[in-house]
Structures are given as C-alpha cells and as structure tokens.
Amino acid sequence: MSINQLAYLVVESTDVEKWRFFGTQIIGLSEEQAADGALYLKADERRFRLLIVPGARDGLFASGWETISEEQYLAAREAVVRGGAEVIESTPLDRQLRCVTGMFSFTDPSGNRQEVTWGPISNFLPFISPVGVKGFVTGKMGMGHVVLPSMNFDESLSFWTDVCGFGLSDILHAQLSPEFTARIFFMHCNPRQHSLALAEMPQPSGCVHMMLEVPGIDDVGRALDRIAQHKVPLAASLGRHVNDDMVSFYVWTPGGFALEFGCGGAVKDWENDHTVFETTRGSHWGHQWQAPPAQ
C-alpha cells in the first residue's frame, strides 16, 4: 500500500482569524503564521496538521495523503494515472506552503481534491498546546480521519480501494431521515480503524467531518468545558462509536463542517484480527446530532 496516512487537511477560509481562535482556544492546537496570510495549526512534531488558507469560500480545500518514500510516492502517482485521474504536478510554492518534498494532486471521482506527498519537512519542535491539551494521537496513524461527500459513490469506492489501495473497514447505512438513507463506507491505510470514509450525501463545504484524537477522556471533557465556556455550537453530543470504539463529540468548525474530537480509537491488526462488518447504527450510545448554526 503506497499511501499510509492522512497527513494534513487544507481548509479554505473567508475569515482566518475565526480558525485561529477555534483551532487554538477550542481545539487546543498551536499556531504559526504561514506565507500569504495562511495559518498553520500544529498538533504534534509536524509543522502543521491543519493548513488554513485565505479564500473566497469556507470549506475543505484538499485532503493531504502521505507516502513513506519517493519510491512509494511514484508508485501512487502511477496508480492514480492508471486509474484514469488527471495528475497535476505541484508548484514550488505549493510544496513550500505544505512543507513537503514532493506533491501531486488529483480530483477523486466525487470531485474531492486530493494531494499526495512524500518527505514532510519539519523543525520537529515539540507540540505545546496553548490550552494544556496533553497531545494528539498521530504518529503512524496519521492526523486522524476525514469523511468526504461522495455522490458518485460506487466509482469513488472502487477508486479508493482498487487504485489507492485502501482497505474496507466497515459499512454503515445511516438513516438520516425517514426518506433518506446514506451509505457510509469506512476505509483504512494504517492501524487507525478508518482514515477515510465516503458518505453518499451532498455537502457544500466539501467535508462531512474531520476527526482529531487525544490520548484520554480528560482532554475530551476539558474540550467540552471550553466549548461551553465560549458558547461554541456542538454538532453532536458525547457518544461512543460502534466501529472504531471512539468516545467523542462533534463541534461545528468555522469551515461549515463538523470536527469530531475523541479518544480511545481502536488500533487494528488488519492481518490477524479483523472481519469487514456492517453496523446498523453508528453509536453504542450518545452522538445526538444537532442542526448547524444559522450563518
């Protein structure tokens, strides 16, 4: 498998200052000013895990996937070309802003922009949270996960599995209303139970949700306290997921999508301890969804 982690997300924002506050004071990431008015939000020894770029819309701009070496990167590029997607080479400015040695991009069959990289560049300074978060669970499991809208579902699913080499983890048919059931397929590229999920639902912000994981329940609880203190709207209450065991809540970001913040995510041994399964509900308990705030 040539892609082995979700390395970063690039978010476009009409108001970078909203993300600066949300990222540092609510989520607990640290910040660094980037070129051209962009903002790095840091979660570990990487230079950043969230890159906020100023722009004309609010939403996800791209998902950044990492390969372990130039060889694997070239193999991924070859696979994407063979899969029929148009590969766009990055510019030196793209690579500089993302702190990577190599990068190409393509659009998946549902229209989501993907970036594939190798050779992250970092000063490896330790992460120090401005609000005392102990750390984020990253390393070989990547930054977390992202759930992307996928209206061209079948083609997208086979692209991600057959072309990009992701493994199917589990399946959910989510009953979102009495008339509407959405397919959500969860996929892995490392021991994290899912790094990517495709959701058959439209989403103008380009992202259904993203997830960051902290080491323990106290950091989840303290984040809920900060959310209450600053009156930030929750997207879903505390709950525990059936598929990855994570105890989490969801909060609305300034990007028009939700951020899942949780702990206790499963670490899988795919070879020896997994059966692809379907769950008929997403959560053992909790995760009561609330409507997004009026803009």
Ligand SMILES: [Fe+2]
């Ligand atoms: Fe999630």
